[in-house]
Amino acid sequence: MNGNVKEFIKNYIILPGYAFFRKLPIKKDLIIFESNMGRNYSGNPKHIYEEMIRIGLDTELECIWVLEDTNTEIPGNAKKIKRSRLSYYYNMARAKIWVFDTRDPPSIQKRDQGYYIQTWHGTPLKKLGMDMDDVFMAGNMDIIDYKRNLYNDTQKWDFLLSQNEFSTEIFKRAFAFADEGSKFQEIWTYGYPRNDVLSNNNNEKDIKKLKEDLGIPKDKKVLLYAPTWRDNEFHRQSIYKFATALDFDLLKEKLADNYAIIVKYHYLVVENIDWSDYEGFIYTFEADQDISNLYLVSDMLITDYSSVMFDYCILDRPMFFFMYDLESYRDELRGFYFDVLEEIPGPISKKTEELIEDIKNHDFEIYQSKYRAFKDKYVKYDDGKASNRVIDKILELKDTDKNVARKELDKNLSNEN
Known part of the structure; x- marks a missing residue:
């Protein structure tokens, strides 16, 4: 028509x-x-x-x-x-x-x-x-x-x-x-x-079943990579590109033995990326896959400026912040409502090598004070x-x-x- x-x-x-x-x-x-x-x-x-x-x-x-x-x-x-x-x-x-x-x-x-x-x-x-x-x-x-x-x-x-x-x-x-x-x-x-599901289904039985249903390996640590979209990187109106500076080849080389990665696009991002070279290491799902399920089956989160950080902290699991374009995003593109350097409860990296080191050597305990303050401020009603x-x-x-x-x-x- x-x-x-x-x-x-x-x-x-x-x-x-x-x-x-x-x-x-x-x-x-x-x-x-x-x-x-x-x-x-x-x-x-x-x-x-x-x-x-x-x-x-x-x-x-x-x-x-x-x-x-x-x-x-x-x-x-x-x-x-x-x-x-x-x-x-x-x-x-x-x-x-x-x-x-x-x-x-x-x-x-x-x-x-x-x-x-x-x-x-x-x-x-x-x-x-x-x-x-x-x-x-x-x-x-x-x-x-x-x-x-x-x-x-x-x-x-x-x-x-x-x-x-x-x-x-x-x-x-x-x-x-x-x-x-x-x-x-x-x-x-x-x-x-x-x-609600993050409070009600955060148990070994439900997570085991979810991993089976989604085909996620049980013998590896699971990283969830869920970045936001960039306003100035788009295909057309309301359809945005998958913008990232992550080196997935390097991630595979350094992490594949012990880790698997779930890549979750923002709902405004539409891409047809061929991930076949990363089979067994990178897992992707259809846009309608409930991200809450991906939170539950993952052990750690990698994000940037996405609001997923506020939801994921309910689970009390480590979070890593890959902010390769921090200055331009903060100062030129959008601007922030709070100082991420002061508040976010996890390490910030700008290069893939730095992120890999953060993941391999992470010490969750050193962020506990920030994590508690973050949860009290942002998710106390998520009960x-x-x-x-x-x-x-x-x-x-x-x-x-x-x-x-x-x-x-x-x-x-x-x-x-």
């Missing part, structure tokens, strides 16, 4: 249909889930939904997942719909609650009676949103357009999930969310549902029960009349003043 036909269908069938669907009654038991713009079944929405399955709510509520590939396997009783189809607009218009972890299309407008729960996807080290000074990405968008589009999106959100108080304060400013003038927006500092806290709120919201709730809030605020 060519672009002109698609544009015609969108403008003369889908969008008018969406306007009509928005006049239909809201279905209070209908919940829409989406992760990574529909690219896969993952993240906080996945783990909220799977906890709903565990306690039987998927049979009591109508759950729908938005996916690019509707052949994606999903447990429970959820229906699957494809983004941008007429059925997508119909269900988005009628759902009482949306549970997303990334931004939604500009053409989608939330109903006044609906609730939008934005679960987000990480504690920020890198500056984001309104705190950014410039944008380096595909397309012609400048920083003013970027911030305008972001603001229009964040004002749809009713609730924003946060992992910790540090993130909560940043989100207020970076997303212009739940500030003094936003009395109907709220941040839930609950921890992340996707991390294995974050999904339940969110679900309790969902059950409360589905039976709440938003207009009545707003009037009650206005009344309470007036009484306070």
Whole structure:
């Protein structure tokens, strides 16, 4: 189907249909889930939904997942719909609650009676949103357009999930969310549902089964390499390159006897790399592989500026930071919210040789003080029960009349003043 036909269908069938669907009654038991713009079944929405399955709510509520590939396997009783189809607009218009972890299309407008729960996807080290000074990405968008589009999106959100108080304060400013003038927006500092499994399944039996299922060797130490993306290294809009300065040949030469490496791309990175020369040493998985499983089967983490550091520290395992472009990333590309040299609980390296030495000679004990402080600041709410806290709120919201709730809030605020 060519672009002109698609544009015609969108403008003369889908969008008018969406306007009509928005006049239909809201279905209070209908919940829409989406992760990574529909690219896969993952993240906080996945783990909220799977906890709903565990306690039987998927049979009591109508759950729908938005996916690019509707052949994606999903447990429970959820229906699957494809983004941008007429059925997508119909269900988005009628759902009482949306549970997303990334931004939604500009053409989608939330109903006044609906609730939008934005679960987000990480504690920020890198500056984001309104705190950014410039944008380096595909397309012609400048920083003013970027911030305008972001603001229009964040004002749809009713609730924003946060992992910790540090993130909560940043989100207020970076997303212009739940500030003094936003009395109907709220941040839930609950921890992340996707991390419940790191508390609940961190045991020998579950890890052994995961290794068997994933084909990970049991007789070697397993390193997980999970770097972030670089804003200025992309193929096209929202599709980024796998940017690294690691020498994988040298890693294989020096570590292959005792170690195996899992390489996990950031969800915005799309690459088709031939790893066949590293068979038995480097392991990769499809984009929809839950990174929580990879955390659990690994013994150590190698990362850079990715928020995986905040999740992985829940496991109390060593972390190594390969920051070959530290100065340019910090000073020119993004900027940081805290001093990584002071806070991160592990050694920093800029060359592969240095990283290898750090791995071979690591002394976890010397970082224990930093590690404890890091955990206390960033993951104290990741206690294995974050999904339940969110679900309790969902059950409360589905039976709440938003207009009545707003009037009650206005009344309470007036009484306070």
